[in-house]
């Protein structure tokens with residue numbers, strides 16, 4: 001062990017021990033920025049422990065630790081819901097390949113598609129994220145990435161973290177539970193899969209996603225993260241996953257969910273590349289202490305699963321105690337009710353390692369322990385006790401468990417972080433199902449519920465009249481939050497008819513649900529309704545609305561979009577729209593683009609190219625948030641409907657207004673106060 005030269009660079013030779021010290025000169029400034037000070041890429045315990053496990057061959061050890069000490073490449077994926085994925089792929093190929101880029105005197109590889117990611121929608125670049133942010137030559141690319149990300153078209157996510165939702169295979173009719181969901185990058189992916197058909201069929205999914213986390217602050221991170229997807233099929237909850245109330249399905253079969261993601265809390269040594277502090281903190285006890293929790297969460301997950309349903313168990317640690325040992329015990333305990341699914345055909349181009357059936361258990365002092373001995377464990381004391389479930393399966397068990405069907409991603413295979421993933425199918429009731437059936441009411445009472453109650457919305461007549469809603473619109477899909485009743489939430493019928501009643505029956509609270517479709521507004525005299533339509537709800541409400549829908553030409557659409565936030569006089573619009581606004585009553589309108597070339601909009605375009613405006617007494621105000629505005633502008637550009645000259649004209653107009661306001665402000669600041677003596 002000792003100090004190393006920078007790997008991946010000239011002079012990187014002779015790494016025999018497998019420990020890496022961060023090259024001070026190159027990373028000093030960034031380390032300080034990150035607040036970590038100097039850190040060392042070595043940990044003798046880590047080395048001893050993992051050399052004794054069965055997961056990295058001796059001849060690979062050097063490559064393994066070398067990659068663990070390298071910064072992670074930048075990775076991002078085009079979201080499943082993005083209607084113009086090819087345009088993004090084309091833009092990267094034409095403008096952002098960076099084929100001859102030199103950074104710090106070294107040529108860097110161009111951005112490449114991750115070969116294993118479906119449909120060429122995953123990208124990887126060896127330049128780390130913080131460098132992209134800092135380098136002037138990459139500023140246009142950085143801006144482009146941020147805009148696409150704000151618009152919900154791409155997600156910057158670690159490559160291996162993209163795998164569990166892909167393995168889980170969510171379809172639009174599935175009821176999905178994400179047991180430990182925050183901060184939520186996988187929840188977003190699950191939602192994207194749930195909504196994947198919507199852009200083709202125009203129909204909302206019949207399934208749903210419940211995203212849960214034990215920590216209320218982190219549950220609110222989920223609210224933020226999933227906002228970009230804007231799903232009426234999402235409910236966020238805050239429970240201990242191992243006590244998540246046993247919802248019953250309407251057909252009274254055990255288990256409510258078709259798919260469960262159990263992305264368990266873990267010691268996280270697969271994330272060392274992102275979080276180098278783990279090098280210092282790594283200790284064998286971290287994994288040992290988490291094993292019982294992981295097992296109880298995963299076991300409980302199987303009780304929440306329907307027969308025929310599937311659960312993906314994943315962690316971001318290499319540790320067999322937190323991975324295969326948990327899975328082996330699930331299989332042992334289930335007595336044949338759970339089976340590991342062979343996922344070798346899923347993501348066939350992804351390099352992965354098969355799960356293992358033998359591993360080495362070590363105590364807190366890193367002594368190998370050959371087998372479970374209850375008496376010896378008693379003597380060890382409460383906090384150092386090893387459990388029988390931590391030990392590898394017997395030979396006979398191993399033959400029936402097929403632990404090789406689990407997969408482990410190692411950093412030197414695809415230049416990623418480390419990850420463990422497996423897929424379990426429930427083929428019969430699990431042992432706890434029977435207990436759950438008799439005990440569900442009392443155990444549910446014990447589970448603390450954090451959040452709010454969602455109440456039936458009572459004012460639908462007002463909305464029905466204002467927007468002349470068709471009878472087919474289900475008012476029962478509208479809810480208000482218990483606090484103010486100001487905001488009106490829309491959820492899919494699976495949420496309103498199945499999930500929320502089942503949750504209510506168990507006194508479960510909701511942290512967040514669905515999308516905001518209307519908000520109460522004091523319209524004053526002359527207004528025709530109390531409820532203002534929101535941009536997020538507009539594409540769902542519009543097909544049911546028989547009034548307050550306008551078709552606008554390219555120019556007016558772009559004009560409104562780019563002057564978002566300004567109060568627009570009627571005469572800034574083309575004559576046709578100006579006359580419409582003058583003769584229309586106050587209130588919300590959905591303006592849909594009617595292309596000047598007469599080409600009808602496709603289903604995804606119809607869903608996207610709407611702008612909600614507020615027609616006030618003398619002005620029109622565009623009610624679109626910045627991310628939604630960016631998404632719309634990006635769509636116009638992708639469809640070649642964006643007029644650059646108009647864009648420049650509006651930018652100049654905005655700048656001149658800003659300059660004028662600044663001059664006025666300066667003048668008033670310079671003016672002597674009349675009261676001054």
Ligand SMILES: C[S@@+](CC[C@H](N)C(=O)[O-])C[C@H]1O[C@@H](n2cnc3c(N)ncnc32)[C@H](O)[C@@H]1O
Pocket residue numbers: 161179180181182183184185186187212213214215218239240241242263264265266297
């Ligand atoms: C590995 S992270 C999950 C990452 C997440 N799936 C994602 O992709 O963004 C583990 C999460 O589990 C949560 N957690 C820890 N213990 C839990 C428990 N007993 N029940 C539910 N969530 C728990 C933590 O708050 C943390 O947010």
